Each structure stands twice: as C-alpha cells, then as structure tokens.
Amino acid sequence: MSTDISSPVRTRFAPSPTGFLHLGGARTALFSWAFARHLGGTFILRVEDTDVQRSTPEAVQAILDGMAWLGLTHDEGPFYQMQHMDRYREVVGQMLASGQAYHCYSTPEEVEAMRELARAEGRKPRYDGTWRPEPGKTLPAVPAGRDPVVRFRNPQDGEVSWNDLVKGPIAIANAELDDLIIARADGTPTYNFCVVVDDWDMRITHVIRGDDHVNNTPRQINILRALGAEPPIYGHVPMILGPDGDKLSKRHGAVSVMQYDEQGYLPEAMVNYLARLGWSHGDDELFTREQLVSWFDGAHLSRSAAQWDPKKLNWVNAHYLRQLPADELAARVAPRIVARGGVIEGNAPLADVLALLAPRAETLEQLADEAMLFYRPFDPSATPPELVEQHLTPEARALLREFAADTAEIDWTPEALSAAMKTLLARHGLKMPKLGIPLRVAVTGQAQTPAVDAVLALLGKNIVQKRLHNI
Missing domain, CATH: 3.90.800.10 (Glutamyl-tRNA Synthetase; Domain 3)
Incomplete structure (x- = not known):
C-alpha cells in the first residue's frame, strides 16, 4: 500500500447492521483503523442501514459494542445512510x-x-x-x-x-x-450508489474491504468518475476460511466478536490474532497494538485466504493473560467468579489464586472455572461417589488424620506443607499419590488440582483442618 499520499488519509469501516459484528468485519475494521492511525489519518464509521427490512437498532448496537471492545475508536461518525436520503x-x-x-x-x-x-x-x-x-x-x-x-x-x-x-x-x-x-422504482437509492456518494462526500482516500466486493469496484469507479470525483485507492483482502478450508461459518466460530468476550478472550489478543489473518510483519506473531500501528503501512497484506485456527487464538490469548498485571487480571476475572456464585471476600486473595492458575490457563473463563475451587461453598456430599470410594479408603482417611495432626502447629506455607507431606510419606514408605490425591478429594472434592501444597496454603489453615477433621 503506497504511503505517497498528497491528501490526508481517510479510511472508513461501513458495516450493514443486519447482524452482529463478525470476525471478517472486525478484521476489515482493524486494517482500516490501523492504516489510518499509522499515517495520522482519519478513521470513519459509517453504518449502511438502507436495508430497512433487515437493519435493526440491536444490530447497530452490536457493531458499536464490538468496535468498542476491540478498541477501534472512530474519529468521525457513526454516520447513518438513512439520514442521507x-x-x-x-x-x-x-x-x-x-x-x-x-x-x-x-x-x-x-x-x-x-x-x-x-x-x-x-x-x-x-x-x-x-x-x-x-x-x-x-x-x-x-x-x-x-x-x-x-x-x-x-x-x-x-x-x-x-x-x-x-x-x-x-x-x-x-x-x-x-x-x-x-x-429503485420507489425512489430509494441502491447500495452501490449510496457507497459512491458517501465515499465522495466523506473524501475517503483508501478503502480496505473484503474481496467479495471486487465485482462492485469497477461499477463504483465508473460512477465516481462520472461525478468528476477521484476514486479512492482500493484494497480487497481475501476471506477468512475455517480450519477445514471451507468458508468461515458459525460452526467454525464465525460468531459475534462479543461472544469471544463472553468466552474469556482478551481484546488485546483478538486484535493481535486478527491482524495476523492476512497480514504479516516478518515472523512476528505477538505484538502490541502500538507496534501494529507503527508497522501497518499496508504492505504485506496477503493475497491468499487466511485460515481461522482456534488453537492459535488460544495460544495468543494465553500469552496476553500472562502479560496482565496481577490486579488487572483479578479485575477481569472477578465478575466471572461472582456470576458463577463464587464469594471472593473472606476467602483466598484472588491475585494469589490467579498467580497459581494463570500459567496454564488460556481464557478468563477457564481461570474463573478453576478459581471456583477457592470461592464456591464446599459441600462434601457433592463429591462424586466414585472419587470417595476410590480415594477415601479407610487407610487413606487414617493417613489424612495423621497429616492433619502433623500440620496443626506448622507455618501454613507451601514449603512447610510440602515438607510435612514428604515426612509423612517417608514414615510410611509411600509415594506422593497415596497422600496427594486423597488430600485433594477430601479438601476440594476433586482429584485433580494445581500443586496440592499451594492449594492447601491458599485455602487456609482453618478451612483445611476443618475439612480434614470432617472426613
């Protein structure tokens, strides 16, 4: 994309409010936004709402919400075509x-x-x-x-x-x-004509859009030239394909970008991932929003279709989760825990819990699910019977009571708890699973958790001792 431009750059994103802001639209908006920001230009939001039968206020709001979540702030607009009849x-x-x-x-x-x-x-x-x-x-x-x-x-x-x-x-x-x-016969203008007049009136210099619009471009150029207007510079990016190579659809994840918010993805990660779907900067896979703006001169846009890869998105999201400061990560996860019925106040410090869980988590939702270990009401009777039968045998219960006695007076730290477990196991000539798994089942109601010494330390001495005495 040439940056030898005599007039100030003006780009636009022009969605039709007939549904949610989908991934392809979000990527188009991102490219248009990043190019304008790179060149100190203007990014315009224009809502093409002339399809009166299908356009809805809810769809308009879904577009605005999606743009806001991604941080794609517009400089002018939103403009609505129905207001320009x-x-x-x-x-x-x-x-x-x-x-x-x-x-x-x-x-x-x-x-x-x-x-x-x-x-x-x-x-x-x-x-x-x-x-x-x-x-x-x-x-x-x-x-x-x-x-x-x-x-x-x-x-x-x-x-x-x-x-x-x-x-x-x-x-x-x-x-x-x-x-x-x-x-049309009723006097209403058609899509291709409205687009031309808007691009002309708004002095759009660059149009970045999906390649499903290629067939519209020659018609729009001819109308602009008939009006004595200089056509903008066009760039048509290929579509996004699903993992199987077919057109991206709902079964692949072609849903509202806001659903990714609900699923626990970070907007920073989504911006990074979407930018790499059809654009590259060398071999860089991970980059900040500021780096994207610095690099996005419009070159290196791919001519081939990009492929949606949920595993890659999870990898990118996991990276951004680990980059968040502890207090900010806690602020993003806390509402999700509360929505699950968890009680944070009076229990383990959330920042400490997330420090334990985040290294292996991929989404905020996964973090909230796993954090419920520390914030849901504990009901021993809700422990799956098969776990109780398999792991809380009479021998295991005796070992747990002995562990409770051994730890009654120690400093309640992961290090001290780990040492106490090792001493007890050595005393009986046992391996760690013989104690670790029954401990998890008795104290948390589940057989798998992060490091058991860290979990016990975060749950707190009073809670752990009480649960062990009640087995």
Whole structure:
C-alpha cells in the first residue's frame, strides 16, 4: 500500500447492521483503523442501514459494542445512510439532468427474459439497454402507470482499471458491465450508489474491504468518475476460511466478536490474532497494538485466504493473560467468579489464586472455572461417589488424620506443607499419590488440582483442618 499520499488519509469501516459484528468485519475494521492511525489519518464509521427490512437498532448496537471492545475508536461518525436520503436523491437528479443516468421502465420479468435470451445465444446475461438513450435512437413508449428505476449510463467502450493494494492491477472491460440500477422504482437509492456518494462526500482516500466486493469496484469507479470525483485507492483482502478450508461459518466460530468476550478472550489478543489473518510483519506473531500501528503501512497484506485456527487464538490469548498485571487480571476475572456464585471476600486473595492458575490457563473463563475451587461453598456430599470410594479408603482417611495432626502447629506455607507431606510419606514408605490425591478429594472434592501444597496454603489453615477433621 503506497504511503505517497498528497491528501490526508481517510479510511472508513461501513458495516450493514443486519447482524452482529463478525470476525471478517472486525478484521476489515482493524486494517482500516490501523492504516489510518499509522499515517495520522482519519478513521470513519459509517453504518449502511438502507436495508430497512433487515437493519435493526440491536444490530447497530452490536457493531458499536464490538468496535468498542476491540478498541477501534472512530474519529468521525457513526454516520447513518438513512439520514442521507435527500443527498442521494439530489445526486440522482443531477445525473439524470446531465444524461449520466436515465429512467428505465423494464420490469424485473422483462429484464430476466433479456438475460435468458442472452444465455441461449451464448452471450453474457445482462440488461440489454432498451431504455438507454442514444443519438438517433427512438425509445419505446412509456408504459402507463409504471414507475421507472434509474440506471447509470455506464461507458460501453474501453475498460475500468485500478491497482489493487492487495491483488495488484485489475482491469475490467466496460462491455462486461451493464447499466447498474442506482435508484429503485420507489425512489430509494441502491447500495452501490449510496457507497459512491458517501465515499465522495466523506473524501475517503483508501478503502480496505473484503474481496467479495471486487465485482462492485469497477461499477463504483465508473460512477465516481462520472461525478468528476477521484476514486479512492482500493484494497480487497481475501476471506477468512475455517480450519477445514471451507468458508468461515458459525460452526467454525464465525460468531459475534462479543461472544469471544463472553468466552474469556482478551481484546488485546483478538486484535493481535486478527491482524495476523492476512497480514504479516516478518515472523512476528505477538505484538502490541502500538507496534501494529507503527508497522501497518499496508504492505504485506496477503493475497491468499487466511485460515481461522482456534488453537492459535488460544495460544495468543494465553500469552496476553500472562502479560496482565496481577490486579488487572483479578479485575477481569472477578465478575466471572461472582456470576458463577463464587464469594471472593473472606476467602483466598484472588491475585494469589490467579498467580497459581494463570500459567496454564488460556481464557478468563477457564481461570474463573478453576478459581471456583477457592470461592464456591464446599459441600462434601457433592463429591462424586466414585472419587470417595476410590480415594477415601479407610487407610487413606487414617493417613489424612495423621497429616492433619502433623500440620496443626506448622507455618501454613507451601514449603512447610510440602515438607510435612514428604515426612509423612517417608514414615510410611509411600509415594506422593497415596497422600496427594486423597488430600485433594477430601479438601476440594476433586482429584485433580494445581500443586496440592499451594492449594492447601491458599485455602487456609482453618478451612483445611476443618475439612480434614470432617472426613
């Protein structure tokens, strides 16, 4: 992506509020945001809400929430296309007056018949220009009571070309493009026309978007040039594929980015991971938001589709979990523990518990789940019967009572508890599992925990002694 730019950079993210902010949209927003930030430009949020039947306030809020969670702050907007209808109609009127657009009275059925005939004759299916004004051409009589659409008078000769920032030079013969409808019969403007007018009015210099928009680009360029506007620089990034190589779908994880918040992923990790889906900076896999902005000059955008990898995301997220200061990590996990019914106050210090658990955790949700060991009410009767039968045998119970007696007066530290366990095991000639697993089951109700000496120390002397005496 060239940075030799004479005018200030202005990028935009323009989602349609017909659902949540999905991963592909979030990546497009991230690239547009990072490029604008890198060049000290302006990042604009524009909500393309002209699909009245499908656009909802809830979807708009979902987009805003997703952007806010990722930290992709916009400098202008959000702008809403439905609030600009008068402007679109004004430009349509200007184009009709100048001959750049014309009224077309063909019905959808008639247009489909034109396309069927073209297919039958081996031609590209398209509108045949019945109502397109030409010098010396006599147009059909206007049908009574029929409202026309407005079509753009696309050039018929030459080609439209652009140097795509991702795909390189692209050229499309104008003969391949039919006359696009820019306003429907009820007067409402169409998507491609609204986009053109908005990009023109908002002085957009760079458009980074998914490559499903490539077919729209030549049409939009031609309309912009007809309006006397300089088209922005376009970059079309390939789609994100699922782990199996198919298009990313809900079964792969193509859900709202806010669901990743619910699942315990950090926005810092998601920004890092999304940036690497279709862009690279050498071999760097882990980088801060500041480094991304510093590096993102638009070069090194991949021409090939990126592949979603949940394991890689977990690895990145685990890295960021370990980078968080203890108090900040505790602040992010605490609400999740409370939501599970855990009681933090009066129990083990959360920062100490997380210091024990975080090295092997991948998400905030996993941390909250494992931290409940220390914050849920303990009910011995809820311990799975098979664990009690297997591990709390009469011999094991006698060993646990002996351990309780041995530790009644010691300093309650992991080191002292570990020493007491080793002494007891040596006394009876036993291996650690003979004591460690019964201890876990008796004190926590589960057979697997982090290091048992650390768990006992965090639970506290009074709680551990009470539970051992009650077995």
